[in-house]
Amino acid sequence: MIAPLSDIGLPSDVLIWHAVLLAIISFLVGILGGFVGLALGTMRLPAMLLLGMPAPAAGGTNIMVSSLASLAGTIRHLRAGRVNLRIVLTMGVPAFIGAFIGGLLSDRTPEHLLIALAGALVLWQGVEFLIIARNRMRSGQSGGALFGAGLEGSPGLFTPARVASEGGIGFAVGMLGGAVGLILGSIRLPALVRILRVDPRIAAGTNLFIGFVMGAAGWVGHLIHGQVDWVLLVMMGATAMAGSYLGANLTGKVNLNLLILAMGLTLLAVGILLIWQGAAALI
Numbered sequence: 001m002i003a004p005l006s007d008i009g010l011p012s013d014v015l016i017w018h019a020v021l022l023a024i025i026s027f028l029v030g031i032l033g034g035f036v037g038l039a040l041g042t043m044r045l046p047a048m049l050l051l052g053m054p055a056p057a058a059g060g061t062n063i064m065v066s067s068l069a070s071l072a073g074t075i076r077h078l079r080a081g082r083v084n085l086r087i088v089l090t091m092g093v094p095a096f097i098g099a100f101i102g103g104l105l106s107d108r109t110p111e112h113l114l115i116a117l118a119g120a121l122v123l124w125q126g127v128e129f130l131i132i133a134r135n136r137m138r139s140g141q142s143g144g145a146l147f148g149a150g151l152e153g154s155p156g157l158f159t160p161a162r163v164a165s166e167g168g169i170g171f172a173v174g175m176l177g178g179a180v181g182l183i184l185g186s187i188r189l190p191a192l193v194r195i196l197r198v199d200p201r202i203a204a205g206t207n208l209f210i211g212f213v214m215g216a217a218g219w220v221g222h223l224i225h226g227q228v229d230w231v232l233l234v235m236m237g238a239t240a241m242a243g244s245y246l247g248a249n250l251t252g253k254v255n256l257n258l259l260i261l262a263m264g265l266t267l268l269a270v271g272i273l274l275i276w277q278g279a280a281a282l283i
């Protein structure tokens with residue numbers, strides 16, 4: 001188990017036990033993501049980095065795993081009519097372009113900076129989840145969408161200023177996520193709801209679709225530089241999809257507020273650890 005996968009004929013330098021552990025983590029993260037409707041690459045990427053994978057390869061592999069994890073939810077939302085083409089054009093297209101550019105430029109970014117940036121984004125999501133958990137507990141809310149309570153049925157506000165703002169955010173988030181290896185659905189989703197004022201169910205469905213395509217676009221950028229571990233991609237992608245499907249089916253059977261709180265605390269700690277690891281290389 002301490003030998004690399006290449007010893008059993010697979011084209012990867014990752015240790016066998018590391019690969020098995022990452023596949024298990026990907027499955028468990030998939031379950032959590034299925035509960036909350038996010039790919040949660042911010043929980044897989046730190047595990048890959050902390051196990052010693054080079055940041056570009058970890059990012060290139062993780063962003064496609066996130067894309068695959070979003071695929072099952074995307075299909076479900078497409079069938080239910082919860083993917084809005086206008087939002088895809090407004091925020092998605094700039095995100096796709098940004099993700100490709102970010103993935104393409106990732107080889108020019110110092111590895112310690114990628115790790116620190118990943119840590120900052122993980123920390124951001126942790127804080128976001130803690131705020132969500134606090135607000136939901138204070139209001140006594142135990143179910144429903146994470147963002148956009150009270151906007152059910154809203155067609156959205158597509159004024160020129162809001163559309164321009166959303167497009168800019170989509171491009172910036174896409175480029176940053178493409179470089180680091182995250183699809184950052186947890187940043188796009190609240191932006192969709194707060195700026196465009198759209199029904200949270202439509203926002204969630206469209207966000208998953210954008211994440212799926214954005215992940216694929218960012219992955220192509222990494223692929224051009226050979227920054228993908230194909231064996232891990234297959235192992236983690238399969239377990240992430242299985243976990244996401246299971247998690248979606250279990251929605252409503254677990255206290256969502258406690259789950260969000262636990263995830264927030266975990267991401268907060270891991271984000272700080274990654275920032276420290278990235279900054280230590282500069283000392």
